[in-house]
Amino acid sequence: xxxxxxxxxxxxxxxxxxxxxxxxxxxxxxxxxxxxxxxxxxxxxxxxxxxxxxxxxxxxxxxxxxxxxxxxxxxxxxxxxxxxxxxxxxxxxxxxxxxxxxxxxxxxxxxxxxxxxxxxxxxxxxxxxxxxxxxxxxxxxxxxxxxxxxxxxxxxxxxx
Ligand code: FAD
Ligand code: NAD
Numbered sequence: 001x002x003x004x005x006x007x008x009x010x011x012x013x014x015x016x017x018x019x020x021x022x023x024x025x026x027x028x029x030x031x032x033x034x035x036x037x038x039x040x041x042x043x044x045x046x047x048x049x050x051x052x053x054x055x056x057x058x059x060x061x062x063x064x065x066x067x068x069x070x071x072x073x074x075x076x077x078x079x080x081x082x083x084x085x086x087x088x089x090x091x092x093x094x095x096x097x098x099x100x101x102x103x104x105x106x107x108x109x110x111x112x113x114x115x116x117x118x119x120x121x122x123x124x125x126x127x128x129x130x131x132x133x134x135x136x137x138x139x140x141x142x143x144x145x146x147x148x149x150x151x152x153x154x155x156x157x158x159x160x
Contacts, residue, residue, distance in 0.1 A: 014144040022066045024059040028101040031056040032083035044130040049123045069106035072138035073150040098132040109134040
């Protein structure tokens with residue numbers, strides 16, 4: 001099957017945008033990701049999917065921790081920085097939650113310990129046991145059909 005057909009199909013599934021952060025050997029690394037899902041409530045588990053050639057992969061394997069930062073619609077620039085869509089190096093200031101690096105201003109900062117790792121095709125799935133959460137008000141940054149979007153005003157539901 002053609003890659004473009006697969007990507008076009010997956011692109012019709014509108015998602016939020018996250019930046020995954022981790023710290024290894026004293027250095028913080030971030031990567032933009034939309035392959036994120038809530039897995040279990042008891043215990044509290046999430047999953048992320050990281051491609052085999054991503055630099056963050058070995059860093060998460062080393063630190064055994066990561067944070068999921070769900071971006072607001074004011075953070076498209078952060079998404080572009082951590083997806084390598086802005087070429088020049090930018091200095092990014094990170095915050096801390098339970099000692100782990102997080103992206104300030106994210107709608108949700110979710111710190112995790114890696115509880116399992118599964119290689120599937122050209123990606124590695126990391127199951128994260130949630131250790132802490134911080135929430136902020138705002139609206140989400142969205143990704144749909146390969147483009148960044150934001151929520152339209154809520155339409156009034158007219159009952160018949
Ligand atoms: P690098 O290429 O090393 O890092 C990515 C960028 O972040 C670089 O430009 C780097 O300079 C910058 N950066 C990293 N750390 C810092 C720091 N401390 N300070 C300043 N800048 C820093 N890929 C997946 O594997 N899974 C996904 O779910 C996924 N979803 C995506 C969703 C969207 C909307 C987009 C746009 C991309 C997605 N990608 C995903 C692709 C992925 O974000 C890119 O391929 C990314 O460049 C790979 O990152 P890397 O770990 O190889 O790191
Ligand atoms: P796109 O049309 O490539 O992405 C549409 C959808 O296809 C994505 O939301 C994702 O669900 C899926 N997809 C894209 N690349 C994939 C991959 N390598 N593995 C698994 N699923 C993938 O949109 P775009 O604007 O061209 O994307 C920007 C860049 O970000 C591209 O380089 C793309 O490969 C990458 N990306 C990677 C993933 C991922 O690895 N899971 C997810 C989204 C975007």
